[in-house]
Amino acid sequence: MSAYLVDMEGRFRLTKKPPFLTPGYQAVGQKLDDVKGIYKRVPLEKDKTYEVPLHPQQTVVQFNSTYLETTGRNERRRGDAVGWGLIIGFVGLSMTSLYSFLLADLINNFDIFILSIVVFFAVMMPISYGLLINMLSTELFTTWHYPIRFNRKTRKVYVRQYNRKVEVYNWDDLIFFIAYINEDRDIRAVTFDKDGKTVTGMFALAFQNNVIDQSLISYFEFIRRYMEGNDEQLKEVKEAIRYIYPIHKKRETPLMSFKRLILNEVHYDHENIEYPERTFRIHPVQLITLPMLVLRYIGRVISMLTSYS
Structure with a gap:
């Protein structure tokens, strides 16, 4: 299942999408058990405190006592298309x-x-x-940032899609789980119809990996504690943030694009990449994929240069 189709649509799309052209799924209107591509789910509880370290994973774009804004699920893949x-x-x-x-x-x-x-x-x-x-159309001549904003005052969650539509969710209505998909694992938020089974909305949080669930729980707890925690826990969330990704008011520079690409490729992202000096790893096999990394970098720079806020 393509990560690009997890929760976002391109700006230009066919009225009726043949399945051989758009592998992926349309979750809305289906029973969660029938959604294609997810072969295992691990529930996450909003009213439970997970005793794990908080790992923002360099996804934070804005932070204050009213709202927390992160990157979107596919920011790490920006430029790949x-x-x-x-x-x-x-x-x-x-x-x-x-x-x-x-x-x-x-x-x-x-x-x-x-x-x-x-x-x-x-x-x-x-x-x-x-x-x-x-x-x-998901990357050229469009917005350079697809944020997910968590407002702890209004208890709303705002998700900007590739088609520029902003989906608004009530935090209290969201059900979270770790989703195992073919290429990796991520954290899904889903809302249901009155029957409690039919999906009415779904999106993925910014961080994903294919190594261990512990890192995903650490990210989820970072978000959960911001929305559910008291003032003391809010302070813990603030202290966990070491890096603010400065893309809110300006697009990435080519140097920043290079750093983001390297961050996603030669670091152990199941650890806390808020401290990249601790997570840097490089293996000989990565030299083989160097031409592809160069192409991905060129794609990311082109994507940013043609996009706007």
């Missing part, structure tokens, strides 16, 4: 050029040659729209 778009575009252009040259050698009739090119693009364009345009 553009990077893959560059690959798909290059491969598509190469195949089109090769196709044209082969036909030019094999077909002497110019009219048949032109017709074959038209047919080729008529077939490829719908596929390109579904796989590429919708994907790129």
